[in-house]
Amino acid sequence: MAYLLLALTTLFWATNFVLGRAISPDIPPITLAFIRWSVALAILLPFVIPTVWKKRVLIRENWLSLSLLGTLSVATFNTLAYIGLQSTTALNGTLMQSTMPIMILLLSAVFLRETATKKQWLGVIVSLAGVLLLMSKGSFELFLDLRFNTGDLWIISAMLIWGIYSICLRWKPTDLTQFAFLQLTLVVGVFVLMPLAVWEQQDAIEIEWSRDLYFLFAYLAVFPSILAYLFWNYGVEKIGAQKAGLFIHLVPLWGMILSVSFLGEQVQAFHLGGMALIFAGIYLAVIADRTKTTTNKESGG
Incomplete structure (x- = not known):
């Protein structure tokens, strides 16, 4: 069920990225x-x-961790992504989101x-x-000049925030159900966002x-908000942050289909090249390494 x-x-x-x-x-x-x-909170x-x-x-005893998790997930992650989507494509945004497993690996190591x-x-x-x-959109001149799209930088910042949130979930109070945890983080997030809005x-x-x-x-409040956060937190709790992070590589595939179908965005060679490199990195960093570890354990190594 978690998968x-x-x-x-x-x-x-x-x-969410396409609509944003x-x-x-x-x-x-x-x-x-x-x-x-x-x-979402009103619902x-x-x-x-x-x-x-x-x-x-329990809330009074854990107010600091709850405030941190609510600020990272509800208030910060999607806000940074929406800022990025002002000046980059939904396709780029969903491709960038596939870096989450790498972010989680880096943050876990550090x-x-x-x-x-x-x-x-x-x-x-x-x-x-x-x-x-x-x-760099596949342009060597653009790479040398460091004239990257600021929207892409915002998206990468959002991915970093989600990686931090994922490893900080270990501080979630164990006596809180996933549903109660979502409710409380929504309260925190809305209060943080209110003055900024x-x-x-x-x-x-x-x-x-x-x-x-x-x-x-209504769609954004129910599906990418309430259901997605409940599903993600449940998945991380059941199979761990690193394994759950592997599912992020499905996002660019969905994003490519939706962006081309509904926004008329064009898939270019640098999109495919970037996706191939990101997926290759995920394979080396997470999938292959875990497979090797499992094989060693099964053989007594």
Whole structure:
């Protein structure tokens, strides 16, 4: 079940990037994130109030870790991604999202002191080469001038934040169910985003509300928000952050199909080259190394 839910999570995330790119000219990024999560919180509000009251002692004892996790996941990750989608394509965004397993590996090695092999570090280098190929659009002159798309840099920053969030999930209070945890992180995220959205709206154009826009926010609130976070947290809890991170490589595949079908974006050679390098790096850093470890254990090595 965990594997199926993680696969669905990647589909929901891909649609989030495509819709975020499609709506970027009409709604500024922080406001988009705030409305999305506010709608999600409103849907869950009948459950939030009893949970907060019932778990008030646990919340008070773990307020720092809950605040950190809510700020990283709800308030920061998608907001940075939406900022990036203002100036890069949904296809680039979903391709960048496939770097999550590498981010988790790097952060685990640096902060959790989990030993990384030479093959894993080689995988990191190969994946980063793929990211640079995407950011430079396959242009050597652009790479030398370091004139990368700022949107791509924002997307990479979002991936880094999600990697931090994934390894910090080990500090989630064990007495909280996944549903209660989501409720509490939503509360934190909305409160963090609220003043930022008010500030952003001071210079933003007025939002033109329509039936399609209402449906869009309803979708964003339910599928990439509530369901995706419940599914991801469940998957990480059941099979671990590194294994769950492998499912991220489905995001660019969904993203490529959706971006071409609905946004008319073109797949170019540097997209395929960047994807190939990122996937090769993931194979070296995570899949091949884990396979070797499993084989050694089975043979008594």
